[in-house]
Amino acid sequence: MKISRFYLFLFFFLNTLLSAIAQDEVSQKINGISMVASRNSIDMGKAEDLKQLGSNYIAVMPYAFMPENENPKLIFDTKRQWSGETVKGIGTDVRILKSQGLQVMIKPHIWVGNGVFTGDISMLSDKDWKQFEENYRTYILTFARLAEQHRVSLLCIGTELHEFVSQRPEFWCRLIDEVRSIYTGKLTYAENWDKHNNLMLWDSLDFIGIDAYFPISESKTPSLEQVNMVWKDLAKELNSFSKFHNTKILFTEYGYRSIDYAGREPWNSSRNQHPANETAQLNLIKGLHQSLWDEDWFAGGFLWKWFPNYDPNSKRYKNRFAVQGKVSEIYLKSFFSRPTIIEY
Incomplete structure (x- = not known):
């Protein structure tokens, strides 16, 4: 009888432990980084x-690549692409990242010819x-x-x-169901900052995904106080939106270039020649x-x-979104080291 109780206790203990480990991936605040695809797999x-x-x-x-936003052709996983954009390369990168204890989000993107915005993809016929x-x-x-x-x-x-x-909601409902039939992890979709409140998908997903390039400031170098003041109002709106859908919000992208007026149009990735400004970023x-x-x-x-x-010797990153080699990188190391365990 004592032996039976011991094994019963052991069973429940191990079951609880394994459940806690399984949930650890979603119990942490996501301190994520978007990694640019490279020509060869990362080491x-x-x-x-x-x-x-x-x-x-x-x-x-x-x-994946489209020749035009009204052309149904979609090209991906080709020999002409860099390794970090392909099925094999992504698989290798995932294995290496996970070997370091890092979790991964796979986030497919489409590139449309002539730099057309993906939000404007729209076919001319039902066919x-x-x-x-x-x-x-x-x-x-x-x-x-x-x-x-x-x-x-x-x-x-x-x-x-x-x-x-917006135009093909039935397709997206079917796609979500089909993805869930083969994939057991968490799902999100990344919508642009100004369109996230117009979609009906959120109740079917695990996170409300927003590419969060909200305009923040017209200042050349916005102060921390100015930034916090703007986010205070935005946070109220996002909180209400999250509660309405009973789903947490995930910024699938956020970031700022290290340039003057970086908060005016944070989505602007054009190669303009604004002076570098690490303090603004x-x-x-x-x-x-x-x-x-x-x-x-x-x-x-x-x-x-x-x-x-x-490459720390290259000037090409000086006024771009990259934080490497800048004061923002030093800050991130400090910020990401904080304990931020949140119960989901």
Whole structure:
């Protein structure tokens, strides 16, 4: 009898322990980094750099290409792409990142010819829509299977596709069901900051995904106080939106260039020649963190972006989104090291 009680106790103890381990992936605030795809798979040293930054989640981004936003053709996983954009390369990167204890989000992106915004993808006929849907389905299910194979924690099923989602809601409902039939991790979708409140998908997903390039300041170098004041009002709106859907908000992208007026149009990635301004980037990132990161409705976010092949001797990163080699990198190491365990 004593032996039976002992084994019963052991069973419940191990079951509780395993459940806690399984839930650990979703009990942490997501201190994420969006990693730029590289020509070759990353090595252990590149993964260690991300670990040393203090991040716990890395977004890897397989790209597909469209010749035009009204053409249903969708091209992905080709020999002409860089390794970090392909099925094989993503799989290798995921294995290396996970070997360092880092969790992963696979976040597919589409690149449209001539730089057309993905939110404007829209077919001219129902026939073309159906062809595009089938192509997109193949694309997403390919990476859903890869995500399940490598036990990836989080899968994003689309990035900034407002017209596609709005015009073809039945397709997206079917796609979500099909993805869930083969992938057991968490799901999100990444919508642009100004369109997230117009979609009906959120109740079917585990996180409300927002690419959070909200305009913050017209100042050349916004102060931390100015940034916090703007986010205070935005946070109220986001909190209400999260509660309405009973779903936490995840910033699938956020970030700022290290330039003058970085908070005016944070989404602007054009190669303009604004002077470099590391303080502007730092204050904008820090203000966002101070305003949102400890809120219980907020799941965390993925900073845009990290270059695994960063060259400290190159000037090409000086006024871009990269934080490497800047005061923002030093700050992130300190911020990400804080204990931020949140009960989901």
